[in-house]
Amino acid sequence: MNRTLQIACALMVASATARAQAASKATQDRADSLYRVGRTAIDNRDYRRAETVLKQVVDRYPLADRAAESLYWRSWALYQLGTTTSNRGDLDDALAVIERYNTNYGKNAKMASDATDLYGRIRTAQAQLGDARAAGEVVQRADAVRQPRACTGSAADEEMRTAALDGLLSMNSADAVPILKDVLKQRDACRTELRKHAVFLISQKRSADVVSTLLDVARNDPSSDVRGDAIFWLSQTRSEQAIPAIDSVLFSSGDLEIRKRAVFALSQYRDVRARQALQRAAEDEKLPEDVRGDAIFWLGQGRSLDLEYFKGLFRKTKNEDMRNRILTSVGQSSAPEASTWLVEIARDKSFDTETRKQAIFWAGQKRAFDLEQLSTIYDQSRGDTEFQNHLLFIYSQRRESAAVDKLMAIAKSDPNLELRKQALFWLGQKNDPRVRQFIRDLINK
């Protein structure tokens, strides 16, 4: 009897455990699917729905695996609502939710840094909307970053410092710039990311010493990455003093990447001094070819092409690569005179074949290019098989049926067998019924 009772009790316990497990699994599933609805609403930019649904996950299933993540993403959605509509109420709610996350799940180090980061961003947004307490907190956090401390080796520590620094966006220039200048003096390798942020932040401020500080960073920071950013953001300050500063970096830096960045930065100005600096760079044979090439490229990107300048530069330079860069720059222009000049270069046998090939290539890329001209150049180039071969390639690139006619004529009767074979090759790439018939006729001949 006792034995039977024991078995019955064991069965009841097992059944209850199974029921509890099934219920727990069902709860997890419901929480998971509600969480998924909330996350999908975020993807759909329906942040109000997202925060409402994610609140339900936490309220109904506080012990579910997804409860912590729901809190994080709810705060994130509220932050988006608060910043896009400048709604202080949503930002206050976002703060309350992330504080709840930190209280309940703060020990979960894997998401803790994200939560701290979000907390800092919410406080910064609140400060930007005039919340004095938030502004005070932002200042305190940023001021702590200002004090040089030895690197701990912890990535999380550095991220926290960076997040604190980002709060300076909302602070006025007079208060923020001295802090940022102190941060930029911390030139340890572990502070590279921090300095990159500081470079950006200082470029957003209006202060007399912003340009000189960025220039100092561009010249002296040990990290090439930070120096490059300094050049870029220097150009974005739109300060009158920035152009000569970037100009000086372009011609005096020993760092190729920095010089290239300086060229790009100058290209962003519509200012005669910036243009002149680029022209000097394009002409300066002491500069690395890459830098000169970039200068030529950016000079060709303006709204109106200064063809006379490029013609003069082309005449002066003996460097084949630079000549090709000039042809490429001119080739980007849709101006008819650019096309005319390219054809002139292609016809001029005093230039080497590579240069002429490059010139006719760019001319041939233009829709308005006259095929008659190409035919004349082809006929005038007899004896120069390499160049004629290149012209066949130009024909093959054209969509006009006259180009196919010319290729068929060459394939049929050009005195040069090699050119006939090459024309046939390019014809084989065309999807044209006339070509199929032409090849059939040739085979059956």
Place this chain on the structure above:
Amino acid sequence: MITSFRAAARNGETDAHVAKWARDLLGTTRLLEASPAAADPVMKRLLDDLELVIVQIVQYTTRGTNDPEELDLIEQSIKKRGVITKLRGTLPGQSNLPGIRG
């Protein structure tokens, strides 16, 4: 970075290099969101989309555990926000924005 993450995650891997890359990119994206570049509505939208996706990738790679459901949610965000298409359509082949390289 997104492509590398997807490729590694599909094989159940989380690459430390991708994790670092994602964190750096998240920092840059947030800086750009606060910069004049975000005054352009197209750029602002792209940066918002990017931030959402990168935050998830950062969290996923930090956890370091294989979570197919979370992976599915990240994939959903990438697709719904059309991040890859927008990146290809918005940025030139070789961007000069700091941190964004073609």
